[in-house]
Amino acid sequence: MYGRFYLKNDKANIAKQFSVGNPLNSKTSYNITPSQNCTVVRLKKNESELANLSWGLVPSWAKSDVKIKPINAKAETIKEKPYFRSAYKKQRCIIPASGFYEWKGSKGNKQPYCIYPLNDPCFGFAGLWEKRNELETFTIITTAANELMSEVHHRMPVILDSKDYDTWLKDGDYKSLKPCASEEMGMHMVSSAVNKPSNNGAELITPVGL
Template sequence: MINAVGETVSTKPAFRTAFQKRRCLVLGNGFYEWKKDGKRRLPTYIYPKNGEPLAFAGLWDTWKSPEGLVIRSCTIITTSANSFIDPLHTRMPVILSDETQALWVDPLTEDTTNLKPLLISAPEEFLTSHPVSKTVNSVYNQGPELILPLTLGDQYPSLKRPLVSIVTK
């Protein structure tokens, strides 16, 4: 599963034990959401204004594949979107502050009542965003160019053409 809903993570059978015993930090520089523009979906890169890495609240687990291989996996916990993210999506990853990260990963914390208050959206003023290339739509594409800002003309070349042509003799 790609993400776990924060409001039900402590009660859903798929996540309940991991929430009690196998919490982790999933580190990243930012994340993507897609803005709807008519029939198009425009990818947007969302990241902290201060440029520091993000620590997403995560859960990890191991399981056996049908072939007998032990698979390690993780999931990111989501919560309701703040007002900055809401125009793009109704949910967002839980971003833990520097002050709450140690509590989140403390293996001695099995009483989850202290953890539930951490599953909130980041403050609106914490994040910023910019449009990025639609090459992020494929998991086969990798590299730093995927987070570079671009104009709509870069993504949709037809928009680069001048709207008015001047013809002279």
């Protein structure tokens, strides 16, 4: 399960990379965790906009006491699974991320890694969003790991190519839900301080063990 990422508050670059005209006053966060509000890109009247949604999908038909709020959805099954298929058809989104974290090793002895883009200010994760009453939520789509990520974990977020942003939002192009090239990513070990959700400083992405 992939469940931690970070986003630097670079409104100008985010607006440019994702072709949106309404940059949000979001804060830099180096430790975004499930249930937090996050910046996503979605369509409104066929135009891209930024919005703040809670991480952990709650379908529109869910009961008020729903306990299952998936933070990830497997690309291989989103077309068929009842929890995701409606959002896949109508409510796709992109989640900007300056990078994300993944852990390697056995329970009690896991080493965190920071993974980040080499060529763009942000990754653009493929996602789905839903609205239940006034609650708007999202989930991040995952796929099989590429060669680099397979050193750490067998799954990874779907990182869209920038040329696929528009077709993903408007058409749900399923072919774009594939592992990105390892050459577009960097990775290094970081401190176990990232394990604690309340820690949220730039030191969390500083390399260790070099």
